[in-house]
Amino acid sequence: MVEKSLNEKPKRPGLVRLPTGIPGLDDMIEGGLPFPSVVLVAGTAGTGKTTLSLKYLCEGAKRGEQGLYFTTLSEPTQWMLRYASQFDFINKDYFGDSIVYMDLGNLMREVDANKLLNIMEEKIAEVVPQRIVIDPITVVGGMLKGDYRLFLFDLFNRLKNWNATTLVTGEVHPGEIYPPEVSYAVDGIILLQYSEEAGARRKYLEVLKMRGTNHMTGRQSIDITRSDGIVVLKARF
């Protein structure tokens, strides 16, 4: 066997990336989200945050990666699945096995920030996921006992040390771009937006920030379809 030297190829390995499976998005971010990292998906109601997150988890399950979905809405699995199952990409068999679902809604009312962090870490250590979703993170701020910013800092730091790429979704008010208390601590920001043009509401996706990534800038038109969920329309050309 010929032994090669590292000196022959001084180029450092690129970041490991997790493809989102969203047509067009991966091409905008060098093939996928950096692993590990924490990425904020921000948008107003109905822009597709949960759809994007579910596609991300299903894509991981398809690739043999473990997913963990934290919901902060106290929504039972069956309700979430009832709506999500309208998408062709959802394989219900993933849920409970390749994608584990945990409701944090009730816990947030009862415990302080440290306890909530510990409970989430217990679940992460149990499941050992490569892909995590917290949907939506912004609800936590209004319900948590304790310093929300400190909680976010500790949470995001630990999520990366657990070696996972986490999508946190953030609900924003019309006119607001993203929740600033979340955005300062994340590695990437993906915006989902509505825009009223010629009497019609059009949807857009924009990668505002993605550390370590030469990402495409500017708003890209998107569509939400039954077969693929979110599709970045530019990718069709």
Next chain:
Amino acid sequence: MNEKDIRQMKGILEALGNKGQRGAVLIDVPSTQFVRVNLMLLRGLSQELGMSGIFISVDRPHQYMVHLLTMHQIRTERLRFIDAISHFSADCKVASANVGFVDGPFHIDRLPMAMGEWGKGNNGNSFTLDDCDFAIIDNLSALLTYNSNKSVEAFLRNFVGVLNSSGKIMVPLMIDSEKSGPLYETVRGLCKCEVRLKDPHTPSDSSMDNVGRSFEFDMVR
């Protein structure tokens, strides 16, 4: 760990020849599976086979692996953690384990020397290399974040050399051949055998929708 993990753990132990393997062994694993495979290795070698070992943390503070082991009811008394990253991290996570700290990932070249000192038993520490059956680094690719290619290569030769000199230590060196080609080739040159953990399906495979896809371990040389 679920049934699938336990089956895979048995697969990797079998591929490693259970207690029989000595010296450096290359384990080719997708980067996203490093934590899971480390967990399998530690459970298999330490708990199932009763081996004592060193776990060197370069990529994340050792507390995370201790937490993971505790959560999966894997005992840590046979493990010695060497943490090269905690002093460099703002993390305040706590964990209880037998741990030593080295300067940081920028000074990884000092690690074999420190281990050699332990081997002489003159560090006032009850742990010596004579007590050690295996050593794992989490993970090799992370070293390139902090060190030049040349110093990582020198470190690896030194590290494997120090541990091989005992004649009894297994050194699983985990690396992703697809992501870290040049480092993989260097490590390959240091290892007498190679185990591969690869997904049997490619992303374009029509069977991608199968649930519970398993990764298989193969001894490739």
